[in-house]
Amino acid sequence: MEFANALVTFALGVGVACAQPAGAPDAAFAQAAQLAQRAAGGDTSAVEGSIEAFQGLVAQAPANPLYRTYLGMTLSLKGRDAWMPWSKVKYTERGLDEIDRGLGALKPEHDRALMRGVPLALEARLVAARTFLRVPDDIFHRRADGRKLLAQVLADPQFPGAPEGFREAVQRAATEAGLREAGR
Numbered sequence: 001m002e003f004a005n006a007l008v009t010f011a012l013g014v015g016v017a018c019a020q021p022a023g024a025p026d027a028a029f030a031q032a033a034q035l036a037q038r039a040a041g042g043d044t045s046a047v048e049g050s051i052e053a054f055q056g057l058v059a060q061a062p063a064n065p066l067y068r069t070y071l072g073m074t075l076s077l078k079g080r081d082a083w084m085p086w087s088k089v090k091y092t093e094r095g096l097d098e099i100d101r102g103l104g105a106l107k108p109e110h111d112r113a114l115m116r117g118v119p120l121a122l123e124a125r126l127v128a129a130r131t132f133l134r135v136p137d138d139i140f141h142r143r144a145d146g147r148k149l150l151a152q153v154l155a156d157p158q159f160p161g162a163p164e165g166f167r168e169a170v171q172r173a174a175t176e177a178g179l180r181e182a183g184r
Contacts (some may be wrong), residue, residue, distance in 0.1 A: 065102040072098030
């Protein structure tokens with residue numbers, strides 16, 4: 001439940017603050033992100049739809065690491081909702097693998113490309129960090145990676161200029177992860 005609540009807080013903070021008109025070039029992404037928000041909020045009927053939406057976006061733009069990190073987040077939600085323990089692990093691992101692929105695909109141009117007013121690389125790192133911080137660390141060992149990604153986002157020179165909702169989502173995540181107290 002903590003995993004879902006954190007993702008909802010993140011998704012709503014970024015989604016509301018960075019909303020774009022329906023005719024924007026990334027309208028398909030905005031729709032997929034809305035589905036992911038519903039899924040993160042506990043709407044299990046939205047999980048498959050969000051996975052399919054992000055799979056479609058990844059197929060259309062395989063070089064976009066943000067789509068892949070969101071796909072990973074939604075797959076980890078499928079793991080959250082699975083009944084059998086081995087299915088929980090399988091889907092969560094698949095999600096984490098997708099996130100790793102997305103992070104591995106980040107290039108300098110992704111620091112300049114904007115999606116919903118946020119540098120693509122920053123949002124990809126935040127999606128990854130929030131997911132890493134919320135999966136059970138005793139099984140997946142991702143908490144340290146999540147903290148490191150959040151520290152990178154906070155230290156990024158573009159962070160202060162990002163939309164307020166995004167900055168607030170990052171700051172909430174950093175506080176939850178204990179980074180703000182450390183001054184990082």
